[in-house]
Amino acid sequence: MPTALDLIAQEAIYRAAYEANRRAAVAVPLDGLRAYERARDGESRPLARYVLAQMVDNFKLAVAEGRPMCGDTGLPRYYVKIGNEAAPEGGFVALERALRQAVAEVTHDIQLRANRVHPLTRRNPGNNVGVFAPSVDYSFEPDADWLEITAVHKGGLFGTDYRMLFPGDGIDGIKRFLLDNMAAFARRGLSCPPVTVGVGIGGAKDQCVRLSKEAACLRVQGDRHPDPTVAALEDELTELGNKTGFGAMGLGGDTTVLDVHAEIAYTHTGGTPVAISQFCHAYRRCTARLYPDGHAEYRGDPQWFTPYYRREGIS
Amino acid sequence: MTERATRAADLREWHITTPVTPDAVAKLRAGDIVYLTGVVFTARDGVYEHTLKQGHEPPPGLCELTNVTMQSSPAGVEVSPGVYEVASLQATAGFRYAQYMDAFLEKFGVKLVIGKAGMAREVYQSVFQKHGAACLSTMGYGLGAIYGKAVERVRQVYWAKELGISEALWVLEVKELGPLLVEGDTLGNSFFEGANQEINRNLEKLYQGLKQPIFRRLGEEQEPGRELF
Numbered sequence: 114m115p116t117a118l119d120l121i122a123q124e125a126i127y128r129a130a131y132e133a134n135r136r137a138a139v140a141v142p143l144d145g146l147r148a149y150e151r152a153r154d155g156e157s158r159p160l161a162r163y164v165l166a167q168m169v170d171n172f173k174l175a176v177a178e179g180r181p182m183c184g185d186t187g188l189p190r191y192y193v194k195i196g197n198e199a200a201p202e203g204g205f206v207a208l209e210r211a212l213r214q215a216v217a218e219v220t221h222d223i224q225l226r227a228n229r230v231h232p233l234t235r236r237n238p239g240n241n242v243g244v245f246a247p248s249v250d251y252s253f254e255p256d257a258d259w260l261e262i263t264a265v266h267k268g269g270l271f272g273t274d275y276r277m278l279f280p281g282d283g284i285d286g287i288k289r290f291l292l293d294n295m296a297a298f299a300r301r302g303l304s305c306p307p308v309t310v311g312v313g314i315g316g317a318k319d320q321c322v323r324l325s326k327e328a329a330c331l332r333v334q335g336d337r338h339p340d341p342t343v344a345a346l347e348d349e350l351t352e353l354g355n356k357t358g359f360g361a362m363g364l365g366g367d368t369t370v371l372d373v374h375a376e377i378a379y380t381h382t383g384g385t386p387v388a389i390s391q392f393c394h395a396y397r398r399c400t401a402r403l404y405p406d407g408h409a410e411y412r413g414d415p416q417w418f419t420p421y422y423r424r425e426g427i428s
Numbered sequence: 429m430t431e432r433a434t435r436a437a438d439l440r441e442w443h444i445t446t447p448v449t450p451d452a453v454a455k456l457r458a459g460d461i462v463y464l465t466g467v468v469f470t471a472r473d474g475v476y477e478h479t480l481k482q483g484h485e486p487p488p489g490l491c492e493l494t495n496v497t498m499q500s501s502p503a504g505v506e507v508s509p510g511v512y513e514v515a516s517l518q519a520t521a522g523f524r525y526a527q528y529m530d531a532f533l534e535k536f537g538v539k540l541v542i543g544k545a546g547m548a549r550e551v552y553q554s555v556f557q558k559h560g561a562a563c564l565s566t567m568g569y570g571l572g573a574i575y576g577k578a579v580e581r582v583r584q585v586y587w588a589k590e591l592g593i594s595e596a597l598w599v600l601e602v603k604e605l606g607p608l609l610v611e612g613d614t615l616g617n618s619f620f621e622g623a624n625q626e627i628n629r630n631l632e633k634l635y636q637g638l639k640q641p642i643f644r645r646l647g648e649e650q651e652p653g654r655e656l657f
C-alpha cells in the first residue's frame with residue numbers, strides 16, 4: 114500500500130479537473146490552432162477563407178477574453194488515465210465526486226451552457242451534472258505514479274454514425290461510409306467543418322463507436338497510427354474527405370477535414386463494424402497530469418493512445 | 429478586420445438596427461453579410477412548444493421591442509437573482525424548426541430569423557416570403573466568443589422556470605452582432621442550395637466505383653446528393 118505521502122490530494126484533483134475543463138472550453142490547443150491557420154492560409158476560395166479567418170479570430174478572442182469559444186459548450190466529459198502506482202486520496206469514488214463538482218463549478222464560473230437535460234422530461238438541473246453525466250472513461254498506464262485528467266467539450270448533434278460492414282465490403286466500404294458521413298453532416302456545415310474525423314474499425318459495435326470518438330478527440334493533428342496499414346488508410350481518408358469540397362461551413366472549399374485518425378480493435382471474423390465521429394471546429398480539450406506532490410502540468414496532447422492502451426505487442 | 433475581409437471575399441455588408449424595417453429586410457440577398465444592433469430574442473424547441481402548442485402569448489411588449497429572433501440558447505448564467513450574463517453565443521441548426529415557422533412568424537411578427545445553416549428553399553418560398561421575412565445563419569459556425577462579445581446586456585429572461593435555462597426566452601441587447609450570412613432572402617433564394625449544387629457535381633465523381641454496403645438499413649436516404657431534412 115502507498116503511504117499517506119504518496120496519495121494524490123483530493124483538492125489537487127479537483128483543481129486539475131476544474132482547470133483542465135475551463136481551459137478546454139476557452140482555448141483551442143496549439144495543434145488545432147495551427148491546423149486552422151494553415152487551412153486559412155492555404156484556402157483558394159475567398160468565401161471559405163473568410164470563414165476560416167473568422168474561426169481563427171474567434172479562437173484568439175476567446176482566449177483574450179476568457180469566453181467559451183463556441184456558444185454551444187457541448188457535453189463536458191473526462192478521460193482519466195491512471196498510473197499503475199497512483200493512489201488518489203479518498204479513492205476513485207472521491208475522484209469521481211471531484212470531477213462532477215468541477216463540471217458544476219466551471220459551468221457556473223465561466224458560463225458554460227447548461228446542456229445536460231433528462232432525455233425524456235427535458236428537465237435541466239442547470240449545471241451539466243446528472244445521471245451518467247459527466248461521462249468519464251478510464252485507462253491505465255504501467256510504471257507511473259501520476260493521474261491524467263483530460264477534459265473534452267464534445268459538441269455537435271451531427272457527425273457520428275455507425276455501420277455494420279462485412280469483410281466483402283473491403284476498404285471501399287469504409288471509403289463509401291466516409292463519403293456518406295460527409296454528405297450527410299458536412300452539408301450546410303451541420304457538423305461545423307473543418308472537422309477532425311475519428312474512425313473506429315472492428316471490435317464490437319459499442320467498442321468501435323467509443324474508439325471513433327476517442328480517435329477524433331484525443332489524438333493530435335498529423336499523428337499517425339503505428340500500424341502502417343492503418344496509417345495508410347488515415348492518409349487516404351483524409352484526402353478523400355477533402356476531395357468532397359464541402360469546405361469550411363459547407364459553403365465550398367479546400368479543407369473539409371483537418372485530419373483523419375483511425376483506431377482498430379480485433380473483431381469478429383465475420384464482420385467489420387465501423388463507426389465515424391467528427392470533432393467539430395470547436396476543437397476543445399485539455400490534459401492535466403497530476404503528480405503525488407500535488408503539482409499539475411497542463412498540455413494540449415492527451416497522449417491517450419499509449420502502446421499499453423492499444424495493447425500493442427500483447428497477444 | 430471585418431469590413432476589409434468582407435470586401436476581400438466580395439460580399440455585400442449591411443449594418444441594421446432593430447426592429448428591422450420591411451424595406452431593410454427586402455434589400456437583403458442570399459450571400460450578403462449582416463451586422464445587427466438593437467434587441468434580439470431567443471427561441472428554440474421550448475419556446476415554440478410553449479407558445480405555439482400550449483398557446484401561451486408572447487411576453488408583453490416583446491413584439492413591439494423587436495422582430496428579430498435567434499434559434500439559440502446562450503452560454504450564460506444567472507449571476508444574481510434575475511440578473512443574467514452571456515459569455516458566448518451561437519445558434520442551433522434551424523432546419524428542424526421549419527414546421528413551426530409559419531405560426532411563429534405570424535404570432536411574433538418576426539422578420540429576421542437567425543439560425544444555423546438555414547432551412548430548405550421551399551420553406552423560404554412557402555412561408556418566409558409570405559411574411560416578408562428572411563433567414564440569417566451564424567457563420568463558422570461557433571464564433572461563440574465573437575457573437576458573445578456583441579451581447580451588451582441581458583434585458584430579461586422569460587420562462588426559465590417552466591422551460592429550463594437552456595430553453596428559456598432570452599432578450600438580448602446586441603451591438604454589431606455579426607457576421608451573419610443571409611441564407612434565405614425574401615425572394616425565396618437559399619445560399620446553401622447554390623453551394624450544394626456545385627458540391628454535388630463533384631461528389632458524384634467520388635462515388636463512382638464504390639458499391640453500396642452489402643447490408644443496408646431500412647428507411648434511410650440512398651441518394652447522397654439530397655438534403656436529409
Ligand code: SF4
Nearest residue numbers: 183268269305393570
Ligand atoms: S458543432 Fe461544435 S462548433 Fe458547431 S455549434 Fe456545435 S459545438 Fe459549436
